[in-house]
Amino acid sequence: MRAIILAAGEGMRLRPLTTYMPKVMLPVGNKPILEYVVEALRNNSIKEITIVVGYKSDRIKQYFGNGADFGVHIDYVEQRKQLGTAHALYQAKIDGEFLLLFGDNIVGERCVKELLNTKINTIIGAHSNRISAYGIVESVDGNIKIVRSSWDGEAIAFTGMGHFDGEIFGIIEEKMKEGIYNLPEILNDMGIRLKITDCEWKDAIYPWDLIELNSYSLRRNVRKLAGKIEESTIIGNVEIGENSRIGAGTYVHGNVKIGKNCEIGPNSVIIGDTSIGDGVRIGALSYIENSLIMDNVSIGEGSYLKDSVIGRESWLGVKFVGLSGKARKIVEGEIIDVNSGIIIGEGAYIGSSVVIHPGVVVGSNAKIGSLKVLKEDVANEERVV
Amino acid sequence: MCGIIGYIGFRSAKEVLLKSLKRLEYRGYDSAGVAIVDGKINVAKKKGYIDSLEFDFDGTLGIGHTRWATHGVPEDRNAHPFLDCKGEIAIVHNGIIENYMELKEKLIKEGHKFKSDTDSEVIAHLIEEHYNGNLKEAFFKAIKELKGSFAIVAISKNERKIMAAKKDSPLVIGVGDHENFVASDIPAFLEYTNRVIVMRDGEISELTEDFVHFYDFNGNEINKEVQIVEWSIEDAEKSGYEHFMLKEIYEQPFALDSTLHSLLSRNDMNFDFGRVTIVACGTSYHAGLVGKYIIEELLRIPVEVYYASEYRYRPNVADNSLAIFITQSGETADTIAAARKAKASGNETLAITNVVGSSITNYVDKVIYTNAGPEIGVAATKTFTAQLMALEYFAIKAGESMGKLSASHARDLLNSLRKVPMYVENTLNLNGIIKKEAEKIHKRKDMFFIARGMNYPIALEGALKMKEISYIHAEGYPAGELKHGPLALIEEDIPVIALVPEDITYDKMLSNIKEVSARNAYVIGVSSSEDVGKYVDTLIKVPSTEPHLSPFVNVVVLQLLAYHTAKLLGREIDKPRNLAKSVTVE
Numbered sequence: 028m029r030a031i032i033l034a035a036g037e038g039m040r041l042r043p044l045t046t047y048m049p050k051v052m053l054p055v056g057n058k059p060i061l062e063y064v065v066e067a068l069r070n071n072s073i074k075e076i077t078i079v080v081g082y083k084s085d086r087i088k089q090y091f092g093n094g095a096d097f098g099v100h101i102d103y104v105e106q107r108k109q110l111g112t113a114h115a116l117y118q119a120k121i122d123g124e125f126l127l128l129f130g131d132n133i134v135g136e137r138c139v140k141e142l143l144n145t146k147i148n149t150i151i152g153a154h155s156n157r158i159s160a161y162g163i164v165e166s167v168d169g170n171i172k173i174v175r176s177s178w179d180g181e182a183i184a185f186t187g188m189g190h191f192d193g194e195i196f197g198i199i200e201e202k203m204k205e206g207i208y209n210l211p212e213i214l215n216d217m218g219i220r221l222k223i224t225d226c227e228w229k230d231a232i233y234p235w236d237l238i239e240l241n242s243y244s245l246r247r248n249v250r251k252l253a254g255k256i257e258e259s260t261i262i263g264n265v266e267i268g269e270n271s272r273i274g275a276g277t278y279v280h281g282n283v284k285i286g287k288n289c290e291i292g293p294n295s296v297i298i299g300d301t302s303i304g305d306g307v308r309i310g311a312l313s314y315i316e317n318s319l320i321m322d323n324v325s326i327g328e329g330s331y332l333k334d335s336v337i338g339r340e341s342w343l344g345v346k347f348v349g350l351s352g353k354a355r356k357i358v359e360g361e362i363i364d365v366n367s368g369i370i371i372g373e374g375a376y377i378g379s380s381v382v383i384h385p386g387v388v389v390g391s392n393a394k395i396g397s398l399k400v401l402k403e404d405v406a407n408e409e410r411v412v
Numbered sequence: 413m414c415g416i417i418g419y420i421g422f423r424s425a426k427e428v429l430l431k432s433l434k435r436l437e438y439r440g441y442d443s444a445g446v447a448i449v450d451g452k453i454n455v456a457k458k459k460g461y462i463d464s465l466e467f468d469f470d471g472t473l474g475i476g477h478t479r480w481a482t483h484g485v486p487e488d489r490n491a492h493p494f495l496d497c498k499g500e501i502a503i504v505h506n507g508i509i510e511n512y513m514e515l516k517e518k519l520i521k522e523g524h525k526f527k528s529d530t531d532s533e534v535i536a537h538l539i540e541e542h543y544n545g546n547l548k549e550a551f552f553k554a555i556k557e558l559k560g561s562f563a564i565v566a567i568s569k570n571e572r573k574i575m576a577a578k579k580d581s582p583l584v585i586g587v588g589d590h591e592n593f594v595a596s597d598i599p600a601f602l603e604y605t606n607r608v609i610v611m612r613d614g615e616i617s618e619l620t621e622d623f624v625h626f627y628d629f630n631g632n633e634i635n636k637e638v639q640i641v642e643w644s645i646e647d648a649e650k651s652g653y654e655h656f657m658l659k660e661i662y663e664q665p666f667a668l669d670s671t672l673h674s675l676l677s678r679n680d681m682n683f684d685f686g687r688v689t690i691v692a693c694g695t696s697y698h699a700g701l702v703g704k705y706i707i708e709e710l711l712r713i714p715v716e717v718y719y720a721s722e723y724r725y726r727p728n729v730a731d732n733s734l735a736i737f738i739t740q741s742g743e744t745a746d747t748i749a750a751a752r753k754a755k756a757s758g759n760e761t762l763a764i765t766n767v768v769g770s771s772i773t774n775y776v777d778k779v780i781y782t783n784a785g786p787e788i789g790v791a792a793t794k795t796f797t798a799q800l801m802a803l804e805y806f807a808i809k810a811g812e813s814m815g816k817l818s819a820s821h822a823r824d825l826l827n828s829l830r831k832v833p834m835y836v837e838n839t840l841n842l843n844g845i846i847k848k849e850a851e852k853i854h855k856r857k858d859m860f861f862i863a864r865g866m867n868y869p870i871a872l873e874g875a876l877k878m879k880e881i882s883y884i885h886a887e888g889y890p891a892g893e894l895k896h897g898p899l900a901l902i903e904e905d906i907p908v909i910a911l912v913p914e915d916i917t918y919d920k921m922l923s924n925i926k927e928v929s930a931r932n933a934y935v936i937g938v939s940s941s942e943d944v945g946k947y948v949d950t951l952i953k954v955p956s957t958e959p960h961l962s963p964f965v966n967v968v969v970l971q972l973l974a975y976h977t978a979k980l981l982g983r984e985i986d987k988p989r990n991l992a993k994s995v996t997v998e
Contacts, residue, residue, distance in 0.1 A: 263819065280819045299818050299820060300818040300820060301820075317819075317820030317821070333820075
């Protein structure tokens with residue numbers, strides 16, 4: 028059985044975190060989201076994988092290569108123009124039976140097992156209680172339809188997982204002639220089956236969702252301490268990578284994952300659920316809680332950060348404060364209420380003693396001078412002096 | 413349920429006994445009596461409150477009793493203490509002697525004359541039957557023949573000592589200097605000493621001025637340790653408030669703070685269970701229902717809530733369930749029976765109680781103390797909010813230890829609990845507005861309390877408070893159920909108290925309010941949202957809280973509403989008719 032993974036999109040609603048990286052490569056629990064999908068397939072002995080790439084495809088190819096390091100065999104096909112999910116799938120056209128997966132969700136091993144046990148032309152639905160999202164599965168006159176709607180309370184979301192055969196490509200081809208490039212519209216005309224499951228599946232739509240996705244990924248965390256740990260208190264499922272140094276008097280409360288070559292403390296506090304990538308420096312007397320910190324970030328002495336995401340290679344000065352709380356945001360024309368911390372893109376530079384209000388997004392490569400209080404978003408490359 | 417006291421020492425026994433009984437009045441108050449040794453045993457006893465008990469004799473050794481009738485109607489002759497035929501032995505008793513009929517028949521055959529209808533009187537005659545000049549010996553023999561539950565205190569005119577026995581009813585010893593006390597509860601003697609020894613089931617104590625010895629029912633001596641009680645007698649008195657209930661309502665910010673701090677210092681809150689069964693009675697049952705919403709929300713596991721008196725009819729179900737028992741006094745007979753049953757069925761058990769060392773703590777694996785201080789008013793107030801606090805804390809710690817909550821989420825939730833005393837404090841500032849509402853509604857015969865979700869149990873609790881102290885018929889309903897029946901009862905001007913927290917129930921509550929306003933009910937809205945004012949006759953605007961904390965502020969409003977309504981009606985607020993503080997009969 029072959030699996031086709033769609034991984035060509037940017038994930039626009041996750042900007043600025045996707046400035047240099049497609050959504051599928053964003054790390055949660057110090058691993059790209061796509062890797063969770065690949066692992067779930069491999070653990071079900073599905074080793075023939077086609078990944079449809081597009082936006083920043085080099086990042087994916089560089090990381091996964093031909094798949095040998097991950098115990099699978101990967102082919103890539105390119106979607107040159109990101110027209111839609113059906114168009115993306117069409118790039119991987121084959122004759123036989125296949126499994127479809129989206130590369131930008133965390134997918135558990137059991138999901139794939141259940142998908143394998145379905146008949147052809149079945150999609151997988153899961154309970155979701157998000158306020159608004161694309162891809163709600165409803166039964167309309169006895170037919171399964173994927174609709175776009177907001178709703179009150181729980182609903183069944185389309186997980187992007189499906190079991191099909193070559194026939195679907197013929198249908199896509201016809202529909203594309205009519206200018207229809209998205210999968211839901213096409214599936215709605217096919218008379219598909221729905222299987223609802225409670226297996227592990229989680230998506231991130233907005234940057235603030237990554238914190239929850241990160242927390243979700245850390246549920247699999249185990250205690251594993253490498254590196255050099257000075258006299259510190261380490262409670263629960265905490266993973267510390269090779270060559271990392273934890274300074275004396277540091278308090279770490281799981282679930283926490285710390286990568287390789289990090290330098291943390293002394294006298295710092297890291298509260299779960301938190302992921303810290305490779306090569307991160309967190310200065311003395313800092314407090315970090317429930318956050319996602321990507322590779323090579325530097326955080327100055329005496330900083331505070333809660334419920335936040337910090338993109339790769341960002342530099343935060345001493346006494347940096349990222350507040351957490353309620354905020355109303357507009358993303359791609361949609362209003363969303365978040366109760367969260369801040370988002371910082373890649374390579375941002377932030378001077379000393381900067382305070383950033385809850386929900387604020389700082390773009391990639393932005394530069395913020397010292398002693399600023401930020402209440403509004405800052406665009407990519409913007410200077411605040 | 414009854415309160416008993418025994419004193420031996422150098423003070424005026426009359427003064428000590430009367431003061432102590434006053435402090436035990438919350439345990440029952442339909443009749444009271446004392447027996448004091450002065451060459452002979454003098455007895456005074458009377459139906460009614462302790463204040464109506466008048467007598468001239470005195471001494472330095474005596475016993476007293478305040479009663480809440482179970483066997484025999486409240487009458488002078490059924491009041492304790494009871495004497496034997498010769499008037500040389502006096503006893504007081506709390507509990508039920510199950511085999512008293514059989515013992516009584518036997519004793520009558522031996523020639524004993526009974527003066528009352530009570531089960532307790534047999535104890536005096538039974539001791540007399542075994543008495544050969546040694547009270548201690550006779551007491552041991554008598555206790556061995558008794559079946560049922562009891563706390564018994566006995567004296568003889570010939571010996572300067574007190575004998576006391578405990579089985580399933582509370583008894584504590586107060587250790588003084590050249591004086592000693594025995595009582596049902598600590599406040600009885602707290603004015604004189606704060607050194608306390610809690611008696612366990614199956615123990616007998618022997619008190620003189622200078623020593624207290626403990627034995628098991630077979631006469632083997634036991635060593636017991638003295639505990640120091642930190643709360644002062646002022647804690648147990650009204651400190652300027654007109655009623656204990658009002659005082660206890662106003663103590664809530666402080667009590668909740670002390671509850672929280674005692675909880676935060678616990679480090680043994682690790683759990684692992686697949687489901688939860690909560691068992692309780694009355695107000696504690698309502699706390700349990702709120703607990704259900706909190707636990708299901710945070711742990712995503714099923715929670716069942718039972719009335720303790722109904723739990724016993726449930727077959728033994730082994731279901732990997734943690735059974736939680738909630739009882740303010742720790743002496744509620746139904747709840748204790750349920751705890752024994754749950755344990756026998758192999759469940760893990762946890763008690764939430766306000767009284768350290770109370771009976772329930774002997775029957776469970778783990779205890780969470782609410783530490784709200786003594787509660788005297790029969791209508792529970794501060795112990796209810798303290799129970800909610802304990803349940804919130806329990807759910808968070810269980811969620812964290814079972815990996816259902818991240819360390820950060822658990823931390824946020826615990827931090828939010830720290831704000832509860834402040835929220836409650838701010839709610840108490842609404843007293844004036846609430847009093848005005850009570851003036852508007854206190855003449856009505858019926859009232860409805862409606863809410864949804866985790867505030868539905870608060871509606872039940874609001875209705876219970878109203879019923880028990882104002883004697884007005886009040887019903888709590890899930891707001892969505894109104895149209896399935898009770899709406900037929902809504903008529904012009906009937907008060908409907910609607911709880912409208914700003915959570916997922918908000919919109920639906922507003923439609924339910926429209927349903928009742930359309931029938932011209934008088935609607936009092938309790939909400940943190942100003943907008944609710946547009947839909948109700950009066951808005952009581954409570955502080956805005958995190959969604960899971962709204963029950964704390966809403967219940968305080970309903971407590972004050974019930975209090976002011978009852979006061980306007982001139983009710984006996986601290987001692988409502990037909991009710992006792994803790995119900996130690998099943």
